[in-house]
Amino acid sequence: MSLELEITLNGKKVAAEVEERTLLVHFIRDVAGLKGTNIGCDTTSCGACTVLLDGRSVKSCTLLAAQAEGRQVTTIEGLSPEAGDGSDPAASERMHPVQRAFHENHGLQCGYCTPGMVLAIASLIDEAEPGTLDEEAIRLGLEGNLCRCTGYHNIVAAALAAARQTGAARR
Amino acid sequence: MIPAPFEYARPSSLEEAIGLLAERGEEAKLLAGGHSLLPLMKLRLATPALLVDIGRLEELCYVRDEGDVVAVGALTTHDTASRHELLRQKIPVFSAVAGQIGDPQVRHRGTVGGSVAHGDAASDLPAVLLALGGSVVAVGPDGRREIPADQFHLGFLETALAEDEVLLELRLPVPAHPAYGFEKLTKRAQDWAIVGAVAVRREEGAGLGLINMASVPLRAAAVEEALAAGAPPAEAAERADEGTEPAGDLNASPEFRRHLARVLTRRALEKAFA
Ligand SMILES: Cc1cc2nc3c(=O)[nH]c(=O)nc-3n(C[C@H](O)[C@H](O)[C@H](O)COP(=O)(O)OP(=O)(O)OC[C@H]3O[C@@H](n4cnc5c(N)ncnc54)[C@H](O)[C@@H]3O)c2cc1C
Numbered sequence: 203m204s205l206e207l208e209i210t211l212n213g214k215k216v217a218a219e220v221e222e223r224t225l226l227v228h229f230i231r232d233v234a235g236l237k238g239t240n241i242g243c244d245t246t247s248c249g250a251c252t253v254l255l256d257g258r259s260v261k262s263c264t265l266l267a268a269q270a271e272g273r274q275v276t277t278i279e280g281l282s283p284e285a286g287d288g289s290d291p292a293a294s295e296r297m298h299p300v301q302r303a304f305h306e307n308h309g310l311q312c313g314y315c316t317p318g319m320v321l322a323i324a325s326l327i328d329e330a331e332p333g334t335l336d337e338e339a340i341r342l343g344l345e346g347n348l349c350r351c352t353g354y355h356n357i358v359a360a361a362l363a364a365a366r367q368t369g370a371a372r373r
Numbered sequence: 374m375i376p377a378p379f380e381y382a383r384p385s386s387l388e389e390a391i392g393l394l395a396e397r398g399e400e401a402k403l404l405a406g407g408h409s410l411l412p413l414m415k416l417r418l419a420t421p422a423l424l425v426d427i428g429r430l431e432e433l434c435y436v437r438d439e440g441d442v443v444a445v446g447a448l449t450t451h452d453t454a455s456r457h458e459l460l461r462q463k464i465p466v467f468s469a470v471a472g473q474i475g476d477p478q479v480r481h482r483g484t485v486g487g488s489v490a491h492g493d494a495a496s497d498l499p500a501v502l503l504a505l506g507g508s509v510v511a512v513g514p515d516g517r518r519e520i521p522a523d524q525f526h527l528g529f530l531e532t533a534l535a536e537d538e539v540l541l542e543l544r545l546p547v548p549a550h551p552a553y554g555f556e557k558l559t560k561r562a563q564d565w566a567i568v569g570a571v572a573v574r575r576e577e578g579a580g581l582g583l584i585n586m587a588s589v590p591l592r593a594a595a596v597e598e599a600l601a602a603g604a605p606p607a608e609a610a611e612r613a614d615e616g617t618e619p620a621g622d623l624n625a626s627p628e629f630r631r632h633l634a635r636v637l638t639r640r641a642l643e644k645a646f647a
């Protein structure tokens with residue numbers, strides 16, 4: 203048994219024939235070959251697999267690829283494509299505000315949780331009423347993302363910095 | 374972990390979905406947000422032969438003002454319910470509790486209908502529905518019927534829905550007073566309630582729903598009666614564990630759960646009447 207699926211992944215259409223039971227995270231990693239989306243717990247708890255579905259954070263280990271058919275999925279590779287792969291410093295200037303804030307606030311150590319954290323924060327900031335995000339709202343908003351390295355402090359600092367830049371932070 | 378193989382259908386109307394359920398009987402399962410069902414399927418605790426994905430049926434996504442009732446379509450996500458202006462104004466207890474389910478990612482996918490239809494006593498929204506004295510509307514091949522909340526949950530993951538019925542909407546009576554109390558004890562962020570209590574003001578007294586105090590979501594009827602008879606909240610709360618049958622697990626013994634039910638009920642009542 204199989205399905206023909208087409209998903210718009212980082213702005214490009216990816217079509218493939220897959221089993222019905224294919225999870226979105228496996229479609230992203232194994233079919234499209236994008237390895238930035240990680241699998242941590244595989245039980246909807248850790249958030250390492252977080253991607254954006256039509257702009258909103260979701261855990262791709264708990265979606266069927268079929269549920270994303272015909273929709274827009276953004277992974278860490280597609281958050282700021284114009285910033286390139288880091289080899290061109292001028293292009294790196296065009297990083298997404300959350301990516302830049304992680305860089306400037308040292309928001310990662312091993313980096314395993316980072317793609318999911320960045321996308322979860324991007325969604326949180328995008329959804330917030332302007333001028334409302336404070337430290338507490340950010341900590342609550344990251345309930346679904348675990349980090350085993352940083353102790354969260356610099357992640358929260360990065361999220362606040364990005365929120366300030368986009369106007370989502372509480373004034 | 375990958376679910377066992379299944380067939381997948383995405384009907385384009387409610388009618389078509391009901392037709393598939395009627396045709397395939399117990400081997401078919403509805404898929405809404407998938408945030409209760411897919412985890413079970415990944416653990417192979419559920420192995421449906423056919424998934425009927427209703428997740429995109431716009432006709433089940435609505436919040437409708439009907440005066441003294443607000444009707445919430447089954448596919449409304451927790452996230453939408455938590456932000457919805459009408460709900461926040463008229464039934465703030467519902468939007469507030471929806472906004473504390475799981476985490477933002479879970480709320481972007483999980484639906485209010487899925488939460489109630491799943492029939493898990495540890496879920497939050499069924500207790501709100503009970504406290505409000507609400508009901509659900511089910512649709513099947515023979516049409517619609519309304520089922521009161523306190524007749525909907527029959528046993529562990531068992532509800533009054535027939536195999537070929539779809540939960541269409543939750544019907545939430547607008548409470549006499551918008552003040553409410555919601556208390557949920559968890560050990561870690563994002564967890565399900567070890568025990569929870571929801572209190573909603575009534576014309577006289579309050580409605581009370583208990584989370585995780587039996588194999589089904591419960592109304593704390595003894596507390597409701599005591600309040601209606603004029604008992605002060607702290608005294609009424611002492612009866613919160615009457616008629617409950619809490620399970621024991623890693624998080625809490627049955628005795629501790631009974632204690633929590635009394636304490637959380639008292640706190641919920643204090644907030645509702647503050
Ligand atoms: C990490 C995590 C944390 C969570 N924390 C909480 C929490 O704190 N509190 C809480 O209450 N919940 C919690 N949940 C559960 C969450 O609220 C689920 O989304 C919800 O229980 C089910 O909704 P769904 O739309 O995902 O349903 P699905 O998983 O799609 O379906 C669940 C069941 O209901 C049936 N069903 C779904 N829709 C209908 C319908 N319209 N008519 C008839 N049957 C239907 C399905 O066939 C299935 O049997 C959590 C989930 C996760 C993964």
Ligand code: FES
Pocket residue numbers: 240241242243244245246247248249250251252261262263264
């Ligand atoms: S891998 Fe999906 S939440 Fe952990």
Ligand code: FES
Pocket residue numbers: 309310311312313314315316348349350351352
């Ligand atoms: S940086 Fe290592 S898990 Fe977060």
